[in-house]
Amino acid sequence: VGCSNGKTTPSPTPTETPSPTQPAVTQAPVAESSATATLLPVIVDTTGGQSVGVITFSMGEAGYQHLYAYHPNFLPISRLTNGQWDDIDPAISPDGSQLVFSSNRSGIWDLYLWDLTANTIRQLTNSPEVETNPDWSPDNQWITYESYANFQTNIVILSVTDQTSPPIQLTEGVGNNYDPAWSPQGRQVAF
Numbered sequence: 001v002g003c004s005n006g007k008t009t010p011s012p013t014p015t016e017t018p019s020p021t022q023p024a025v026t027q028a029p030v031a032e033s034s035a036t037a038t039l040l041p042v043i044v045d046t047t048g049g050q051s052v053g054v055i056t057f058s059m060g061e062a063g064y065q066h067l068y069a070y071h072p073n074f075l076p077i078s079r080l081t082n083g084q085w086d087d088i089d090p091a092i093s094p095d096g097s098q099l100v101f102s103s104n105r106s107g108i109w110d111l112y113l114w115d116l117t118a119n120t121i122r123q124l125t126n127s128p129e130v131e132t133n134p135d136w137s138p139d140n141q142w143i144t145y146e147s148y149a150n151f152q153t154n155i156v157i158l159s160v161t162d163q164t165s166p167p168i169q170l171t172e173g174v175g176n177n178y179d180p181a182w183s184p185q186g187r188q189v190a191f
Contacts, residue, residue, distance in 0.1 A: 111123075
C-alpha cells in the first residue's frame with residue numbers, strides 16, 4: 001500500500017460539492033494519450049486549505065490486478081487503471097507528483113512512471129527480468145526495486161531523473177533479497 005502525502009494540485013475540476021466541513025475531492029480530466037489511466041484524485045481540505053493523503057493499492061477485478069485510490073473519510077475506492085494486464089505495487093513519490101508501479105502490460109513485469117501532474121505514463125525499465133516492489137528515495141531522484149532473474153531476487157536502484165543512466169544492482173549472492181525501503185535521509189536501503 002502506498003500513501004500520498006497529498007502535495008500535488010493539478011488543475012482541478014470538482015467532482016463533488018463539499019460541505020463547509022468536508023474536504024473537496026478534485027480530479028483533473030484523463031489525458032487523451034492515457035486512455036487506460038485516470039488521474040489520481042487530490043482531496044483538498046476547504047476549511048484549512050491543506051491536501052489530504054490518498055491511499056493507493058492494487059486489487060483484482062475481472063481476472064486482472066488494477067490500481068485504485070482510497071481515503072477512508074473522503075474518497076470511495078476508485079479505480080485508476082484498467083486493461084487486459086496487471087498493474088501492481090504502486091508507490092507515490094514523496095512530493096506526491098509521481099507514482100511508480102509494476103505492470104506486465106508489455107508482456108513481462110517492468111516498472112512504469114506515472115506523472116500525476118501531466119497524467120502521462122512512461123515505461124522506466126525494459127528487461128527480461130521481473131521487476132517489482134518499487135520504493136522512492138526521499139529526494140524523488142531514485143527508485144529501488146526487486147529484480148528477479150535466474151531463480152534469484154536482487155535489489156536494484158534506478159535514477160528517475162537521468163534516463164540514460166543504467167540501473168545499479170545493489171545486492172548479489174546466493175540468497176534472495178526482498179522489500180527494499182529507503183532510510184528517511186536517503187543514505188541507506190533496508191531489505
